Amino acid sequence: MKNKFKIDHSSSIPLHTQAEELLRSLIKKEEYQNGKFLPNEVELSEQLNISRNTLRQAINKLVYEGLLVRKKRLGTWVSANKVISGANNWLSFSQEMKVLGIDVHNFELHLGWTRPSKEAAAFFNIKNDKRILKLERLRGKKDLPFVYFISEFNPKILLTGSENFNRPLYEILENDFNIIVKTSQEEISADVAGIFYAEKLEINPIDPILIRKRFVYDLNGVPVEYNIGYYRADSFTYSILCDRKLS
Amino acid sequence: MKNKFKIDHSSSIPLHTQAEELLRSLIKKEEYQNGKFLPNEVELSEQLNISRNTLRQAINKLVYEGLLVRKKRLGTWVSANKVISGANNWLSFSQEMKVLGIDVHNFELHLGWTRPSKEAAAFFNIKNDKRILKLERLRGKKDLPFVYFISEFNPKILLTGSENFNRPLYEILENDFNIIVKTSQEEISADVAGIFYAEKLEINPIDPILIRKRFVYDLNGVPVEYNIGYYRADSFTYSILCDRKLS
DNA sequence: GTATCAAATATGTTCATACATATAAATAAA
DNA sequence: TTTATTTATATGTATGAACATATTTGATAC
CATH class of the missing domain: 1.10.10.10 (Winged helix-like DNA-binding domain superfamily/Winged helix DNA-binding domain)
Structure with missing residues (x-):
């Protein structure tokens, strides 16, 4: 004992x-x-x-x-502050959660070839009649889904859709496609959940959520992934360390 | 020697x-x-x-x-890793707005000596029976207040409270007190407005807001300012660039 | 000349010990 | 009841000592 x-x-x-x-x-x-x-x-x-x-x-x-x-x-x-750190050295979701000591649970996974969102089409610079691979996941910890992710991938990457998406995403890209993600432009905003995400995240449609958009580039500056995450506002805080460039 | x-x-x-x-x-x-x-x-x-x-x-x-x-x-x-090329070059509110081409309007200004918030007391490492200078401002653009700021300052900085707070804050600190702000740890979260901020920002108490906390340090790593901003979610998005440190 | 080996040197790891200090909680005084 | 005061308890600070270990550099042997 x-x-x-x-x-x-x-x-x-x-x-x-x-x-x-x-x-x-x-x-x-x-x-x-x-x-x-x-x-x-x-x-x-x-x-x-x-x-x-x-x-x-x-x-x-x-x-x-x-x-x-x-x-x-x-x-x-x-620490009570569940914080996702945007510092340098940004991380995949699984890694972020590992750092926080949280076991990741996957509640839903949807995969398919569809038309890109307006934003993804602009980001990849493609026509929006082209079909691309879209991955949606509801993730969180035991008994508590707290984020809904939507990922769209650059069609240049020849994903088949039959990859094992339980492996970390950036590991798949690195090992199977030799793509090393390097830079991420992030935009954080807030909104009300709305019916769809409220149901997924088990909150009320008028509850606030935190939205993080990620524009991910590889080593050569080629757009790789457009990712948008809808977080329960009561579960997450975004944290960044900023330095001022002094001449 | x-x-x-x-x-x-x-x-x-x-x-x-x-x-x-x-x-x-x-x-x-x-x-x-x-x-x-x-x-x-x-x-x-x-x-x-x-x-x-x-x-x-x-x-x-x-x-x-x-x-x-x-x-x-x-x-x-x-470390040769000169920055941290994440979100270097962070800016004051006035500067941020200037970049966006927005004319700053100040709707309210409250200034006084009060007890520090719990977070500020912890940040400055002071007892919370000490009095510190607190600055609150409702700011935005013409006819639209979109952010309510609360700033608390390290009592080590001998602000009198009679400074002209229409000048950019960090200019005051630099010119009058020889304090050069350098680093900012930021935390972004979302919440509902609540009655107080709803009234200030002219929204509904149940509307979502974006909250940005800033922990500001000077060149020597001394805490300078604790700042918290409540933003109308429909008017503000936070944007940063993150780079992954590759071994 | 080249390969091998030994020494020097910096940080890395680990221990045992001692006292300082903030503060929650219990106690005593008003 | 409220206000001081004390006390117990956890982390905070600091020392000194010893040996481990990675890596460079120089000495030695082939």
Whole structure:
């Protein structure tokens, strides 16, 4: 019983790295997601049979990542701010969720060849009578779908539609098509959900949603994907770090 | 001569914080910008008369921030990754509007000394019984107020409250206080307007709004301003360019 | 000349220890 | 009831020591 937290002292993996992994798995647990304090440093380090310093090294990293919050006398807990980070180093949805310690669930998947949206047609610079591959997905975490994605792909990419879309998208593009996505122009706005998305996201049609459009380019500046995500406003915040270019 | 690196052991500022500041100033030097190795940890810690662990704490922070790069046996140097070419060059509201060709109108202005919001107090690391300068403005274009701003300033900045706030904010800080704003951490979310903002923005309380929080730092990483803007969702879209860091 | 090996050197990892300090909660005083 | 005061408790700060390990550089052997 109790927590079977264990660290392998004979492993070649540094102890603080093991501790970090362990914390990441803890973070996913419902109780901690709900704000429960993590075990305190002194106890946990004893339990893991590592020094407090070593444990602290692991915690620090997660604090810097914004995953954990610490406060003197209070303790350490999982950050409530579910934040998608637009910083440099932007990520695929799966990666973003992994960083946040969330297990991705896929609720719906629709795939087909249709006419491009106006915006996608303009982005790929094609006529809108051409057919392109469109991928729609309802995703989120256990029991809570919180985002509806629509992706349209540049017809130059010879996707067949029979790819396994449970693999990360950008991995498919990289491995199977040798396309390395590099740049993303993003636009964030807000709106009311409307009937369609309200039903998908299990909210009211008049509830607010956050909308993120992504214009994705590869290494050579060729448009690859037009992606639009409709997020439940109560589940997401978009975060960016901006630096001013000083002469 | 030589390096006059010094750390004040009698100061109430933690040694690692002082070391961090010192490193930040080192980083600005041309030689280190050009890739020269920083003094090694053992020597530098001796020179500063602090333990290597404490120095390491400071370096770690800068490494996590992406400012420094470390490599075993080689040493530590300033990251060549000049930006962060994400959304560099961020702008003040007036500038943003100028770029969009919109004439700024100020509809309301409230100025006063009050207790800081929880978020501002945490950002500036001050007690919330202290009084700080708070600036609220309803702004927009002719006949259409579309954003309500609330700004709170670090009390370290000796604003009197009698500055002319029709000048661009960051110009005031730069000219009158020699504070150069440099970095902004931004968080964007959506919500319903609520009664207060609905009335200001002339919309319905259940209409969606876009909320942008800005955590603004100066050149030295000192918190300067906490700003929150409530935008009419039908008038505002947030746009950024993200680049993926490829190894 | 080239391949191999050893030494030097920077950061990386880990520990044990001690005291400081913020603050929630309990307690005592008004 | 309200207001001080104390106390317990978690993280915060700081030290010093030791050994591990990656990588460059130079010495040695072929």
